[in-house]
Amino acid sequence: DAGVIQSPRHEVTEMGQEVTLRCKPISGHDYLFWYRQTMMRGLELLIYFNNNVPIDDSGMPEDRFSAKMPNASFSTLKIQPSEPRDSAVYFCASRLHSPGQGAIGELFFGEGSRLTVL
Amino acid sequence: KNQVEQSPQSLIILEGKNCTLQCNYTVSPFSNLRWYKQDTGRGPVSLTIMTFSENTKSNGRYTATLDADTKQSSLHITASQLSDSASYICVVTAWSDMRFGAGTRLTVKP
Numbered sequence: 001d002a003g004v005i006q007s008p009r010h011e012v013t014e015m016g017q018e019v020t021l022r023c024k025p026i027s028g029h030d031y032l033f034w035y036r037q038t039m040m041r042g043l044e045l046l047i048y049f050n051n052n053v054p055i056d057d058s059g060m061p062e063d064r065f066s067a068k069m070p071n072a073s074f075s076t077l078k079i080q081p082s083e084p085r086d087s088a089v090y091f092c093a094s095r096l097h098s099p100g101q102g103a104i105g106e107l108f109f110g111e112g113s114r115l116t117v118l
Numbered sequence: 119k120n121q122v123e124q125s126p127q128s129l130i131i132l133e134g135k136n137c138t139l140q141c142n143y144t145v146s147p148f149s150n151l152r153w154y155k156q157d158t159g160r161g162p163v164s165l166t167i168m169t170f171s172e173n174t175k176s177n178g179r180y181t182a183t184l185d186a187d188t189k190q191s192s193l194h195i196t197a198s199q200l201s202d203s204a205s206y207i208c209v210v211t212a213w214s215d216m217r218f219g220a221g222t223r224l225t226v227k228p
Contacts, residue, residue, distance in 0.1 A: 109161030
């Protein structure tokens with residue numbers, strides 16, 4: 001498997017523009033996560049899906065952010081309108097559910113999408 | 119307050135030296151603890167996982183320890199190499215809730 005695939009790797013846009021980040025999880029993984037990483041705040045969970053259903057979106061900063069997972073092999077994170085403070089690296093990660101306490105599966109991360117909003 | 123605290127925030131060592139990174143947590147109930155390595159410009163990659171009953175686990179030159187009583191973990195790197203330069207992130211899981219530390223930025227200099 002090629003691992004978690006994210007696109008684009010780099011995105012530079014102007015304030016007010018719409019940004020769409022894309023993610024293809026590892027085949028067979030039933031959990032998908034979107035994270036944002038900044039120097040100040042480290043890795044922050046934005047939202048995660050289980051079997052394509054959003055489970056927890058409490059980390060989504062505001063209504064300008066939205067995420068979808070129309071099928072098991074694709075997810076998008078959209079920012080509209082974008083602002084300079086949205087500049088960060090956005091990671092998608094997936095994992096396989098492991099039954100039983102203490103058996104949470106390993107998170108596999110993509111290479112990230114570096115977003116710069118001017 | 120972050121439930122996973124890592125120290126030091128950053129560390130610079132000479133190639134060939136050993137170092138130890140610390141992770142203290144208050145996450146409960148404890149399921150497992152993972153150390154991830156994140157190279158610059160890349161996504162984090164899991165190095166090791168520790169469950170409640172495990173005290174130590176090695177992965178090559180990396181050795182992780184866990185003290186579930188004091189809720190502390192350490193990652194020891196032996197005979198450091200330039201390629202060890204990266205951020206090391208401690209992630210503690212409580213049931214299905216994963217808590218991330220802020221990471222330790224390690225720089226290995228020749």
